[in-house]
Amino acid sequence: MAQAVIVADPKIMMGKPTVRGTRITVELILEKLASGETVDQILAAHPHLTEQGLRAAIAFAAEVLRAEVVYPMEYTRA
Numbered sequence: 001m002a003q004a005v006i007v008a009d010p011k012i013m014m015g016k017p018t019v020r021g022t023r024i025t026v027e028l029i030l031e032k033l034a035s036g037e038t039v040d041q042i043l044a045a046h047p048h049l050t051e052q053g054l055r056a057a058i059a060f061a062a063e064v065l066r067a068e069v070v071y072p073m074e075y076t077r078a
Contacts (some may be wrong), residue, residue: 005056
């Protein structure tokens with residue numbers, strides 16, 4: 001059985017989903033992408049992060065959002 005790439009452990013980063021073997025949260029990866037950083041820039045800044053881990057974080061976020069009820073709202077980036 002394949003080992004999960006995204007894990008949530010209450011002892012690591014207060015239980016936020018992270019890339020296995022790192023303290024890099026899914027949230028951090030999404031924030032960096034949203035701010036305009038490229039995949040290459042993120043990987044260079046976090047040597048323990050792999051492209052597989054980064055892509056797994058994006059896929060995890062998409063899966064979570066797919067399962068959520070989303071209410072209409074306006075979002076303005078500050």
